[in-house]
Amino acid sequence: MITLVRRIPELKKKIKQARQRRKVIGFVPTMGAFHEGHLSLMRRARRETDFLVISIFVNPLQFDPKEDLQRYPRQLKQDIALAKTAGVDLIFYPTARQMYPTGQETVLDIPSLTDHLCGRSRPTHFPGVLTVVNKLFNLVEPDISYFGQKDYQQALLIKKMAVDLNMNLKIKICPIVRERDGLALSSRNRYLSPSQRRTAPCLYRALCQARQLIKKGERSIPQIIRKMRSIINAEKKTRIDYLNIVNPSTLTDLKRITRRPVLIALAVYVGRTRLIDNILI
Amino acid sequence: MITLVRRIPELKKKIKQARQRRKVIGFVPTMGAFHEGHLSLMRRARRETDFLVISIFVNPLQFDPKEDLQRYPRQLKQDIALAKTAGVDLIFYPTARQMYPTGQETVLDIPSLTDHLCGRSRPTHFPGVLTVVNKLFNLVEPDISYFGQKDYQQALLIKKMAVDLNMNLKIKICPIVRERDGLALSSRNRYLSPSQRRTAPCLYRALCQARQLIKKGERSIPQIIRKMRSIINAEKKTRIDYLNIVNPSTLTDLKRITRRPVLIALAVYVGRTRLIDNILI
Numbered sequence: 026m027i028t029l030v031r032r033i034p035e036l037k038k039k040i041k042q043a044r045q046r047r048k049v050i051g052f053v054p055t056m057g058a059f060h061e062g063h064l065s066l067m068r069r070a071r072r073e074t075d076f077l078v079i080s081i082f083v084n085p086l087q088f089d090p091k092e093d094l095q096r097y098p099r100q101l102k103q104d105i106a107l108a109k110t111a112g113v114d115l116i117f118y119p120t121a122r123q124m125y126p127t128g129q130e131t132v133l134d135i136p137s138l139t140d141h142l143c144g145r146s147r148p149t150h151f152p153g154v155l156t157v158v159n160k161l162f163n164l165v166e167p168d169i170s171y172f173g174q175k176d177y178q179q180a181l182l183i184k185k186m187a188v189d190l191n192m193n194l195k196i197k198i199c200p201i202v203r204e205r206d207g208l209a210l211s212s213r214n215r216y217l218s219p220s221q222r223r224t225a226p227c228l229y230r231a232l233c234q235a236r237q238l239i240k241k242g243e244r245s246i247p248q249i250i251r252k253m254r255s256i257i258n259a260e261k262k263t264r265i266d267y268l269n270i271v272n273p274s275t276l277t278d279l280k281r282i283t284r285r286p287v288l289i290a291l292a293v294y295v296g297r298t299r300l301i302d303n304i305l306i
Numbered sequence: 307m308i309t310l311v312r313r314i315p316e317l318k319k320k321i322k323q324a325r326q327r328r329k330v331i332g333f334v335p336t337m338g339a340f341h342e343g344h345l346s347l348m349r350r351a352r353r354e355t356d357f358l359v360i361s362i363f364v365n366p367l368q369f370d371p372k373e374d375l376q377r378y379p380r381q382l383k384q385d386i387a388l389a390k391t392a393g394v395d396l397i398f399y400p401t402a403r404q405m406y407p408t409g410q411e412t413v414l415d416i417p418s419l420t421d422h423l424c425g426r427s428r429p430t431h432f433p434g435v436l437t438v439v440n441k442l443f444n445l446v447e448p449d450i451s452y453f454g455q456k457d458y459q460q461a462l463l464i465k466k467m468a469v470d471l472n473m474n475l476k477i478k479i480c481p482i483v484r485e486r487d488g489l490a491l492s493s494r495n496r497y498l499s500p501s502q503r504r505t506a507p508c509l510y511r512a513l514c515q516a517r518q519l520i521k522k523g524e525r526s527i528p529q530i531i532r533k534m535r536s537i538i539n540a541e542k543k544t545r546i547d548y549l550n551i552v553n554p555s556t557l558t559d560l561k562r563i564t565r566r567p568v569l570i571a572l573a574v575y576v577g578r579t580r581l582i583d584n585i586l587i
Contacts, residue, residue, distance in 0.1 A: 033472070130418045131436075131470035137411045155412075156471075163472040189412035190437075191314070191444040 028115045048076035052167030057081040058098040058212035059107045062202040066171040067111035078165050081118040087153030141276035142178050169195045177303045209302045216298040224260045228302040231256040244282045246270045266292035309396045329357035333448030338362040339379040339493035340388045343483040347452040348392035359446050362399040368434030422557035423459050450476045456490050458584045490583045497579040505541045509583040512537040525563045527551045547573035
């Protein structure tokens with residue numbers, strides 16, 4: 026039986042009960058609109074923990090006023106059905122008023138890690154993510170929480186926050202799930218028109234090209250980036266937001282490949298839809 | 307028997323044991339150098355909780371480079387003896403390396419509340435306080451934590467952080483303990499020379515004067531502040547850092563007294579020692 030919880034006091038009661046029964050609590054925070062990527066996190070959590078909580082909350086704090094908060098896909102009924110198939114025990118799907126009743130004034134940030142990659146073009150995004158995830162961790166009290174590698178910078182930030190603040194949980198980062206043609210699964214893929222959808226795998230093709238070049242001995246990062254850019258720019262209606270090869274712990278740009286692993290990360294607009302992808306090599 | 311714990315893994319073990327025995331955990335975070343103010347918090351926590359944890363940690367993150375981190379009084383042996391008399395169960399006294407092993411990069415702040423009173427002259431102070439208290443709360447997992455009203459702004463910030471981040475605990479704010487002549491107890495009082503010590507009660511005298519004026523019907527805040535200032539300025543070697551009459555929830559300045567309560571708060575240098583005090587009227 027899956028339990029649906031909308032209000033914080035009820036959530037706390039359920040969590041307390043699970044704690045008293047000495048359950049190991051697994052947690053997957055989401056914004057809903059589930060795809061196979063979300064489900065892979067839930068299935069892993071199901072295998073590794075006793076009581077599996079997920080949250081569905083399209084967090085206004087992590088959207089810039091110009092971004093797609095209103096348009097972001099919502100499909101609660103379908104999400105509940107999918108969560109059931111993944112063996113979820115409890116879905117917490119609060120209202121914004123439950124999460125931010127008196128206005129949120131406490132600010133969380135990790136400036137050294139947010140001023141790179143996605144944080145550059147979305148300056149309010151990660152403080153909003155850190156705040157909501159911190160709140161959710163305090164509410165759900167998970168032993169293990171699961172995040173997808175597709176949002177690599179997000180996962181890194183959350184891991185760092187948990188360590189820095191001595192939060193009492195483990196963070197596990199799980200592999201990217203892809204379509205057959207390599208496109209990383211994302212709730213935003215449904216914004217793509219059929220022709221944009223055919224274009225979108227160019228992100229992954231560029232990443233594979235980089236992997237190939239490095240395998241063959243290429244060490245110059247400007248060279249690798251140039252070739253990746255040309256793959257993406259060859260496609261119509263694409264615009265590169267960023268494309269960087271960085272130290273995977275600090276996210277700072279590298280000039281040459283001298284040590285493994287490196288993180289290759291990119292964000293590309295296909296039409297008006299911003300897609301991200303990355304690979305650790 | 308009092309337990310002394312220096313390392314985080316041992317602390318976590320002890321907390322887990324207390325949790326499993328369903329103890330209600332009380333917590334008083336301190337920087338040591340105990341006086342009757344600290345002890346009053348511990349005694350209250352002793353009455354209201356089952357397992358009483360205190361921390362002693364002179365947190366470098368909340369001192370500005372120009373401030374008195376090095377000089378701040380340290381007296382561990384005496385503090386342990388005093389804590390015993392107050393019925394403390396566990397003292398956590400970590401090293402800076404235990405608390406900040408890899409460099410602290412996560413930043414916590416409440417800009418709407420830090421840009422007032424003490425936060426104005428000590429801009430890095432409250433982010434440092436919020437960070438260490440957030441960490442300590444995650445480590446100690448208290449049910450109730452106790453703070454003194456002398457550091458009113460600190461207590462307000464911590465309460466707001468706990469609410470905003472859904473931290474699973476209650477914050478209780480306890481009355482200021484004073485010397486017979488009205489001087490609020492503070493570990494920094496021991497910096498005062500004998501003649502400065504005779505001067506120091508002027509903070510409290512100014513607060514009492516304000517209370518008196520309001521009782522008699524004075525409603526103009528500039529008038530009240532003028533009279534308070536003249537009391538302090540009449541003393542040699544005093545310099546007012548701030549003296550404000552504010553809304554006790556938002557800390558914003560008031561022009562007239564139209565509603566109760568108001569917070570009257572001040573910081574005054576007596577020689578080179580900065581003293582603070584406040585009163586809710």
